[in-house]
Amino acid sequence: MKAIVIEKNDDQQTTTLQDTNDELLSAGDTLIDVEFSGLNYKDALAICHKPGVIRKWPMIPGIDFAGTVKSSDNSAFKPGDKVLLNGFGVGEVHTGGLAQQARVKSDWLVPLPDGISAQQAMAIGTAGYTAMLCVLALEEQGVMPTSGDILVTGAAGGVGSVAIALLAKLGYSVTAVSGRQELQDYLHELGAKTILPRSDFEGKVKPLDKARFAGVVDVAGSTVLANAIAQTEYGGVVTACGLAAGMDLPTSVAPFILRGVKLIGIDSVMAPMSKRIEAWQRLAQDLDLSLLKEMTHIIGMSDVEETAQQLLAGQVRGRTVVDVNRD
Structure with missing residues (x-):
């Protein structure tokens, strides 16, 4: 089989496309013939040898995949x-989806929802699944379309693109934040009503700013998230799911104790299976799948390393799907 393999010798890491066998795969009770994987921000960090992602070598990256069961010890x-x-932890401590086969624990698998193909599932991917978890959190906290505008940061990325499409179809008024103003037409096509430059959220953070947003989906962290919190309305809800701008959070307690703002962390990695199934069922129901073609591009395995570099440089729009059976 072909696989992207990251190896470490002393302090030197290498990423190569290799012909290998299933002996490289981690232990598990189910063997999958992978059809498509995604290229996510975390994958790009690993492929480009940034610290903090891979904790076991050699490693096949790829934090998500879709495919067909080849064999399983689980009767389910x-x-x-x-x-x-x-x-x-797939693609981090357990070999992942950027290979033609994957061996995993069956407890980690979600049945592919009716109406979604393997390719569409990876066009949605971990980014879209995370976006749906954010939308579910907003709903659970009572943020409805009538509540007010919803701010989406990192709007042209994978999470942001799917979040805009979901929220718009559900009837929310979406304000998108992006550092790439040349993508305004794309963001409007997804459903954003207003587009703001990222620079508006990169300045000095006030304890409280003008209240503008009933809810927030944030992938950036750092100053961007802090400014979004400061501009959240009384009782509003901020969902935080990323750190593209940094891991720090230079905010104050003022939005929380004076406006009752709620900050909710969204973890997609270890979310319980019940929440995963709910999120994927809602994606099948509420995401306009016709938009996936506009927000997705498909690459082969030989393109992965270069595309990972472009992703970290902020040069990739929407979702990148990897056809693992294509060079």
């Missing part, structure tokens, strides 16, 4: 079943 799965996987 049989050969031919279509499945997908997001997270659970």
Whole structure:
């Protein structure tokens, strides 16, 4: 099989596309013939040898994949079943989806929802699944379309693109934040009503700013998130799921104790299976799948390393799907 393999010798890491066998795969009770994987921000960090992602070498990156069960020791799965996987340390401590096969624990697998193909599942990917978890959190906290505008940061990325499409279809008024103003037409096509430059959220953070947003989906962290919190309305809800701008959070307690703002962390890696299934069922129901073509581009395995570099440089729009059976 072909696989992207990251190896470490002393302090030197290498990323190569290799012909290998299933002996490289981590232990698990189910073997999957992978059809498509995604290229996510975390994958790009690993592929480009940034610290903090991979904790075991050699490693096949790829934190998500979709494919067909080849064999399983779990009677709940049989050969031919279509499945997908997001997270659970795959691509970090357990060999991942950027290979033609994956061996994983069956407890990690989600049956592919009706109406979604393997390719569409990875066009949605971990980014879209995370976006849906954010939308679910907003709903659970009572943020409805009538509550007010929803701010989406990192709007042209994978999470942001799917979040805009979901929120718009559900009837929310979406304000998108992006550092790439040349993508305004793209963001409007997804459903954003207003587009603001990222620079508006990169300045000095006030304890409280003008209240503008009933809810926030943030992938940036750092100053961007802090400014979004300061501009959240009384009782509003901020969902935080990323750190593209940094891990720090230079805010104050003022929004929380004076406006009752709620800050909710969104973890996609270890989310319980019940929440995963709910998120994927809602994606099948609420995401306009016709938009996936506009927000997705498909690459082969030989393109992965270069595209990972472009992703970290902020040069990739929307979602990148990897056809693992294509060079």
